[in-house]
Amino acid sequence: MDVTRQEDLRERNSAALLARVAAAPEPPSRASLAAATGLTRTTVSALVDQMLLARLLEETDPPGPARGRPAQRLRLSGRRVAGLGVEVGVRHLAAGVRDLSGATRVLRVVPGDQRGAPPEQVLRGAAELAEEVLAAAADQGLEVVGAAWGLPGLVDARAGVVRLAPNLGWHDVDVLGRLRGGATSATAGALPTALENEAALAALAEAWSVGEGAPAPRSFLLVSGEVGIGAGAVVGGRLLRGEHGWSGELGHVGVDPGGPVCGCGATGCLEVYAGQDAVLAAAGLDPDGSTAAEGGGAGAVLARAAGRGEERVLRALADAGRALGVAASSAVNVLDVDAVVLGGVYAPLVPWIGPPLRAELARRVLRARVLPVEVRAARLGADAVVLGGAARVLQGVLERPGELLATALPAAARLP
Secondary structure, X not given: OOHHHHHXXXXXXXXXXXXXXXXXXXXXXXXXXXHHHOOOHHHHHHHHHHHHHOOOEEEEOOOOOOOOOOOOEEEEOOOOEEEEEEEEOOOEEEEEEEXXXXXXXXXXXXXXXXXXXXXXXXHHHHHHHHHHHHHHHHHOOOEEEEEEEEEOOEEEOOOXXXXXXXXXXXXXXXXXXXXXXXXXXXXXXXXXXXXXXXXXXXXXXXXXXXXXXXXXXXXXXXEEEOOOEEEEEEEOOEEXXXXXXXXXXXXXXXXXXXXXXXOOOOEOEOXXXXXXXXXXXXXXXXOOHHHHHHOOHHHHHHHHHHHOOOHHHHHHHHHHHHHXXXXXXXXXXXXXOOEEEEEEOOHHHHHHHHHHHHHHHHHHOHHHHOOOOEEEEOOXXXXXXXXXXXXXXXXXXXXXXXXXXXXXXXXXXXXX
């Protein structure tokens, strides 16, 4: 067998083992990995030894009382590899680092309205925040191997361009080109970097269950609300991106064709009824003053007011829930997903927007007559986009660990 085929086989087998370790509800043993993958125990042992040396895996004691000489169990290691996630939101910038075990190691959020600001200024601010986070990760001994940026609107991931982001006022902004050409320092600009729609990354964060307890449903629609509304669909455990990567623009699904004009130019879009600023205005709250004064973000402000029983707020949330239900019903009918997961500003508001949303799903979704659609809050809340960006990087490590194995191991430690 030639060297290239040897390396390819080693990477495929290593990826298969990493996937089993990542998905296992309890840390598996080498013997159980061999049984699950069909690889020989000798091969599994050799590959595991390499991944221990490369600090992709680490050994842990088996649960329960020891009997005789119990086999060591394996889990993903958080001691070396990490991914960087960066979010350009309409009202904030955020950056964070997550290690391979799923733990969040660094997280920074900077409030600030980005609407109307030049793209160069916004990207420079986000890149400077990313530099701070990278420095903090380096202080912890982590090796950040890549970055994923989440942005609103139509994101052309292959070209690295935001084609259209109405809430930012961006059109054909070459994000990757600007990052590599001077909008940031060499450290962040030199990292392998991907772009994704922010809601897609939030959905990926929900689906990527390492370190997050019980796994998410295998199929769900994550609806993420800020000023805009995006959605990410996961079917069979895989993120649906669409032909151009532009799927998920739920905020521009028409709820009432005769309704108000949306920022995108159409009328009656979901965003004009259930977007963050629309809900705050309907509730009689100032999007800038009230939320800044009370703190905790718009979701927390609305939740506190709803908890106090303020009638105008309760009506605004009920109306938003109904509008969300109308739009989400269409998506569920087309995609046949098991759950609608509410993230971003909606996550703390599920007790109030959930009931009208469920009622619309029950009324409008055909499958709901035989199999109800679950509605629940996202597990990661406001940090989902950043953590989903980091997860996108780490998912790449799990699927293609060859380079990290090669750079970490001496030649003598590799398979012949």
